[in-house]
Amino acid sequence: MSGEPSAGRDYRPAVTQPPPPTPPALAFPTVDAHAHLDLLDAPVEEILADAAAAGVERVVTVGYSLASSRWAVRAAEDHPQVVAAVAVHPNDAMDADDDTLAAIAALGASPRVRAIGETGLDYYWKRTDPEVQRAVFRRHIDIAKQLHKPLVIHDRDAHEDVLRILEDVGAPEFTVFHCFSGDLEMARTCVGRGYFLSFSGTATFKNAPGVREAAAWTPLDHLLVETDAPFLTPMPFRGRPNRPALVALTVRFLARLRGVEEEAVAESAAATARRVFGEW
Ligand SMILES: [Zn+2]
Secondary structure, rough: OOOOOOOOOOOOOOOOOOOOOOOOOOOOOOEEEEEEEHOOOOOHHHHHHHHOOOOOEEEEEOOOOOHHHHHHHHHHHHHHEEEEEEEOHHHHHHHHOOHHHHHHHHHHHHOOOOEEEEEEEOOOOOOEEEHHHHHHHHHHHHHHOOOOOOEEEEEEOOOHHHHHHHEEEEEEOOOOOOOOOOOHHHHHHHHHHEEEEEHHHHHOOOHHHHHOOOHOOHHHHHHEOOOOOOOOOOOOOOOOOHHHHHHHHHHHHHHHOOEEEEEEEEHHHHHHHHHHHHOE
């Protein structure tokens, strides 16, 4: 989630432009490894049918507060194509008191919850005390390890501290950097430690050469694709509302970037999602 944290904590972006058309179906079905279905402006069934029409068969919907995490678990219980991740977002780390974290851990025990996240550090918005963010990040890492579930990390302008804390406390077996925002060197460090990198529409943005270099290099068995919908719509639709179907555009972009067939990226991203989040 990259949207600006608002005082009212309603992360729903203002929709000022029409949604892009549904892309033609991918030659091989894939997975959107990170979306916020609760922030989209259409019923879940409609979003999932539209995604399936583009060859996006399964979605991980991600909580960013206790309320949105509860919503994510319900959506995953109601829709076989959907699994959930639960956590309190770093921009709202001040809300993550002991009771809230205990409730997140309880939600996390659900079989439809396949990861703890998005958690991590965000030094871009400067809205939440970094010390509080770091403490809450460590608590979420503990929860992921206690539950033996993957960790989904939000890291914005905080690469060094994120890597240091993971090294300090020991990362869970499956650790995913959502919306990877580092460069080639950071990608090498992460993959070298066994972490997984999930690429969003930002890889298609002109002003993200470092992310593109990382996306061109990352071994396919450590690469995931995501939308972070409704945010970060891939080119050529940047600025318009995002949704899981549009991960097909990012898959096609990554295939061109890497000089391979779209099937290769779609298939390996789906296989890597199964390895990280389990079968669903
Ligand atoms: Zn997100």
